[in-house]
Amino acid sequence: MSPHRSTGRAPGAQPSSGERAAGHATFMGMPPFPEAAKSAVEDSQMRHNLRLATGTIRGKREAVVSELDDWPDLRQAGKAIKDRTLRHLDTYLEQLEEAVTAAGGTVHWAADADEANEIVTGLVQATGESDVVKVKSMATQEIELNEALAQAGITAYETDLAELIVQLSDDLPSHILVPAIHRNRAEIREIFRDRMASWGVPAPEELSDDPRALAEAARVHLRERFLNTKVAISGANFAVADTGSMVVLESEGNGRMCLTLPQTLISVVGIEKIVPTWSDLEVFLQLLPRSSTGERMNPYTSTWTGVTPGDGPQEFHVVLLDNGRTDVLADTVGRQALRCIRCSACLNTCPVYERTGGHAYGSVYPGPIGAILTPQLRGTASETEASLPYASSLCGACYEVCPVAIDIPEVLVHLREEVVARPGHRAEKAAMGAAGWLLNGEHRLDTAQRAASAARSLVPRRMPGPASAWTDTRDIPEVPEESFRSWWRREGAAEAPEHTGDGGDEDAQEGGRR
Amino acid sequence: MSGSRERVLARVRAALADVPRDEAPQDVAVPRDYSPAHDRGEAAELLVDRLEDYKALVHRTSPEGLAGDIARALARRGTHRVAAPADAPADWFGSTEVEVVRDGGLDIAGLDGMDGVVTGCAAAIAETGTIVLDAGEAQGRRALTLIPDYHLCVVRGDQIVAGVPQALPRLDPRRPLTWISGPSATSDIELDRVEGVHGPRTLEVMIVD
Ligand code: SF4
Numbered sequence: 074m075s076p077h078r079s080t081g082r083a084p085g086a087q088p089s090s091g092e093r094a095a096g097h098a099t100f101m102g103m104p105p106f107p108e109a110a111k112s113a114v115e116d117s118q119m120r121h122n123l124r125l126a127t128g129t130i131r132g133k134r135e136a137v138v139s140e141l142d143d144w145p146d147l148r149q150a151g152k153a154i155k156d157r158t159l160r161h162l163d164t165y166l167e168q169l170e171e172a173v174t175a176a177g178g179t180v181h182w183a184a185d186a187d188e189a190n191e192i193v194t195g196l197v198q199a200t201g202e203s204d205v206v207k208v209k210s211m212a213t214q215e216i217e218l219n220e221a222l223a224q225a226g227i228t229a230y231e232t233d234l235a236e237l238i239v240q241l242s243d244d245l246p247s248h249i250l251v252p253a254i255h256r257n258r259a260e261i262r263e264i265f266r267d268r269m270a271s272w273g274v275p276a277p278e279e280l281s282d283d284p285r286a287l288a289e290a291a292r293v294h295l296r297e298r299f300l301n302t303k304v305a306i307s308g309a310n311f312a313v314a315d316t317g318s319m320v321v322l323e324s325e326g327n328g329r330m331c332l333t334l335p336q337t338l339i340s341v342v343g344i345e346k347i348v349p350t351w352s353d354l355e356v357f358l359q360l361l362p363r364s365s366t367g368e369r370m371n372p373y374t375s376t377w378t379g380v381t382p383g384d385g386p387q388e389f390h391v392v393l394l395d396n397g398r399t400d401v402l403a404d405t406v407g408r409q410a411l412r413c414i415r416c417s418a419c420l421n422t423c424p425v426y427e428r429t430g431g432h433a434y435g436s437v438y439p440g441p442i443g444a445i446l447t448p449q450l451r452g453t454a455s456e457t458e459a460s461l462p463y464a465s466s467l468c469g470a471c472y473e474v475c476p477v478a479i480d481i482p483e484v485l486v487h488l489r490e491e492v493v494a495r496p497g498h499r500a501e502k503a504a505m506g507a508a509g510w511l512l513n514g515e516h517r518l519d520t521a522q523r524a525a526s527a528a529r530s531l532v533p534r535r536m537p538g539p540a541s542a543w544t545d546t547r548d549i550p551e552v553p554e555e556s557f558r559s560w561w562r563r564e565g566a567a568e569a570p571e572h573t574g575d576g577g578d579e580d581a582q583e584g585g586r587r
Numbered sequence: 588m589s590g591s592r593e594r595v596l597a598r599v600r601a602a603l604a605d606v607p608r609d610e611a612p613q614d615v616a617v618p619r620d621y622s623p624a625h626d627r628g629e630a631a632e633l634l635v636d637r638l639e640d641y642k643a644l645v646h647r648t649s650p651e652g653l654a655g656d657i658a659r660a661l662a663r664r665g666t667h668r669v670a671a672p673a674d675a676p677a678d679w680f681g682s683t684e685v686e687v688v689r690d691g692g693l694d695i696a697g698l699d700g701m702d703g704v705v706t707g708c709a710a711a712i713a714e715t716g717t718i719v720l721d722a723g724e725a726q727g728r729r730a731l732t733l734i735p736d737y738h739l740c741v742v743r744g745d746q747i748v749a750g751v752p753q754a755l756p757r758l759d760p761r762r763p764l765t766w767i768s769g770p771s772a773t774s775d776i777e778l779d780r781v782e783g784v785h786g787p788r789t790l791e792v793m794i795v796d
Contacts, residue, residue, distance in 0.1 A: 146621040149620070316761070330733065
């Protein structure tokens with residue numbers, strides 16, 4: 074009998090495609106940040122996993138960054154190259170299109186998610202295939218491509234280990250780089266044992282929770298898939314305008330498999346992924362691996378230009394995706410968010426992210442970058458997006474680690490101004506909700522230094538528009554930094570949503586860790 | 588081409604209304620004060636150190652000693668049949684007993700049946716412990732170095748550069764490039780690095796100088 078019965082969402086179970094799509098986890102309709110954060114903070118297992126992971130990765134990053142005495146120069150160059158690209162994006166897009174086309178690739182343009190999904194679905198259908206392998210790509214998560222493909226009866230298999238874990242457990246990614254950062258080894262073993270069989274090769278009977286054994290199980294599970302699937306879908310870390318080259322950085326080799334073995338390759342690439350010239354990669358191939366995984370170089374980087382006869386896919390399509398990016402571009406303060414190279418250093422350093430995890434941000438872009446990107450991509454009309462600019466203490470740690478020097482606090486303040494300027498908006502509610510959540514628990518922001526920064530900056534010196542009354546009457550600028558917490562207890566607690574107290578376990582962990 | 592080309596481009600142009608019409612891309616200054624390489628001693632030595640850090644097996648050898656070292660490595664590994672690009676030098680295999688299958692369009696199953704692959708490279712970067720393949724001389728197509736579980740790579744001394752900025756001018760972007768820094772690895776489980784997922788799980792490097 075088919076082992077597929079047990080789970081309704083596995084590909085072999087053959088539910089109607091509509092059902093399958095409906096079953097996928099989705100970020101849409103998530104509760105606004107304060108609520109989502111509150112429930113995440115109560116999940117102590119997740120918090121523990123997350124703290125361990127972000128701490129480790131921070132240490133590795135610091136070690137390899139401090140190794141390069143010209144890091145500030147690389148950062149300046151990275152920032153400037155991206156600024157040049159963004160200020161002349163139309164020129165570079167046309168240049169890229171010409172170069173890709175000349176190299177035998179086909180360029181498609183998608184104004185929004187629906188159009189991108191339609192284009193990709195059509196391209197897959199034209200091959201006659203109903204299975205595709207995927208290498209981790211934020212752009213395709215953003216447009217919910219897997220769900221769109223499922224509607225058309227096409228199954229997308231995620232091949233990155235973390236994405237596989239997320240897909241098998243019907244979960245949502247919680248970190249840009251390590252999407253399953255919220256899962257520990259025991260949980261991963263359970264997921265593999267329970268779910269692998271319904272997606273393909275089952276996990277071995279006696280699977281242990283040793284990371285080595287888990288990685289081996291993933292290798293065996295995906296091997297046949299790689300060797301037999303005819304269509305692959307990827308993103309790109311960079312698209313080089315002058316040569317038409319695409320660049321994908323990865324670790325496991327699943328990217329190489331997807332980029333090399335299938336006959337057709339479709340890359341979905343945000344329009345901001347461009348760098349002008351081939352030699353510009355000398356900056357980003359130093360900035361990105363050190364900032365993201367904390368390695369001098371990631372195990373594998375693939376670059377390809379159009380098609381190469383006799384080597385790799387013989388059909389190559391790139392889908393250039395707007396989906397709100399031009400709205401970000403139009404905002405001269407917010408534009409800098411498009412410099413982002415998705416390294417995730419800002420997540421790993423953020424005290425708020427460390428407490429809430431990625432899911433609270435209600436989007437595929439979590440952490441500080443998500444707090445500025447999501448409201449710009451989607452607008453601030455809904456409560457989730459309106460609350461995101463408040464999901465920060467403005468401590469500035471994200472700016473310091475950002476390899477392309479995005480001034481995230483500056484954009485956050487700018488977006489808060491936008492939120493409060495909206496007619497009839499619940500700015501006060503958004504602010505109070507987020508601030509209350511951040512500060513009510515004794516240990517939420519865990520160092521005095523961070524609390525001090527928060528006091529300086531949690532509330533902009535003067536909020537414009539309707540909220541000015543709120544700030545004015547409460548004399549924010551005069552509050553001494555040290556007494557912010559007591560001020561908050563007096564002034565804020567009554568209005569902020571109720572909180573369950575922090576569990577004793579957190580106190581114990583704090584004590585034990587420092 | 589399909590989709591909303593004109594619409595997207597028009598939106599981009601509208602979004603950039605603040606950029607002066609006569610500003611050219613080059614007018615946006617890009618300071619390039621970073622170093623072409625960081626002074627960390629002899630390049631080959633540094634490459635060895637970095638590769639070992641990634642858990643690759645590394646040997647330094649001479650042109651005379653190479654064939655013997657390759658033979659010993661293949662024997663140690665217990666290989667019976669290894670693949671090699673059609674144009675790999677014959678003298679690399681002068682001492683080995685192992686069957687060497689020259690790639691003349693092996694299919695995927697054929698590659699999957701190999702115990703390993705022996706290739707050269709296009710360049711190596713000492714600082715980052717990176718070997719770059721460009722599907723050129725003695726390297727073969729990409730699948731060749733991807734499917735077998737063991738990759739033995741020969742690096743000539745003159746192919747080694749110190750830093751990333753020195754490597755890019757040596758590489759032709761029109762070729763498909765694979766930058767390899769150690770064996771495949773994952774840190775997706777509690778950020779514990781595990782060597783060996785989908786790509787070759789063992790990388791062995793012979794530096795010839
Ligand atoms: S905003 Fe900066 S630090 Fe954060 S992911 Fe993007 S590039 Fe990295």
